[in-house]
Amino acid sequence: MSLLLSGEFVCEVRYPDAYRFLAVESNQKDVNAYLTRIGRTLAATEQGGSWYAAYDRIDQDEKRAIKDEFTRIKQKIRFLVEFFVKSMRASEREVFYSRGDKIEAHALMAAIDGNPGLRAEFQALGNVGRGGATDGKMKGSLDRQLRMLVDEGYLVVANAEREIYQVTGKIEYLTEIVQFLMTTDNIADDISEEQETPAQLF
Structure with missing residues (x-):
């Protein structure tokens, strides 16, 4: 949990033990239940090679x-x-x-x-x-x-x-960030509530 909260990306190469832990569905649910309470959610890269904590909701601070x-x-x-x-x-x-x-x-x-x-x-x-x-x-x-x-x-x-x-x-x-930047480049200037992709990435 501490790895996710500190912004780390958990993968089998860098954190093999933590990655194996998150590979278990019941553990994913437990971790996500905790993250949800603090406005975060457990997310994975599209290819499934890395886990990270993304924002579950976007308020002004987020x-x-x-x-x-x-x-x-x-x-x-x-x-x-x-x-x-x-x-x-x-x-x-x-x-x-x-x-x-x-x-x-x-x-x-x-x-x-x-x-x-x-x-x-x-x-x-x-x-x-x-x-x-x-x-x-x-x-x-x-x-x-x-x-x-x-x-x-x-x-x-x-x-x-x-x-x-x-x-x-x-x-x-x-790779996902690059793909996102290829479709839009205004995120740094204006993040609206309708823009869901940044929340999924972060």
Whole structure:
């Protein structure tokens, strides 16, 4: 419960025990009963890979909270999407990342080094993410970008020694946010009671 209330996304990659707990229907009902009492509801991503606490009702305070959170996500979404898209290109993937997929830092760095154009793109991306490439070194910049994705809950460190990262179920939430932004971009300016999608996302 504490994970959900703190805004975490519970998936089998990052929180396997909690995810298994929520996989039981009776536990879902118990958790949802508690969340409902505080104006929240148990929600899952469309692909079912991650659980999170969304707003069950939207009053004025909730509108402000949703607006603030959505603004925060929009500020970071360019970095998030571009990192995964560029990593796809570097790894020669044909489909977008999904939960459980792995990103090997050494292999990614080798691909970047072998492609001057891609290297320039990742260096530019370092200026978008937190703590850009201030030392001028691509490896340091890539490490900071990966740490940011871990801090934001999109990656976990699967093997620290080999620098292997694993994509969490929160990637599904990112995909839904992108799809929502493609249909409307006025949420940060005007959230009306009729707009149900933001409540479902938050």
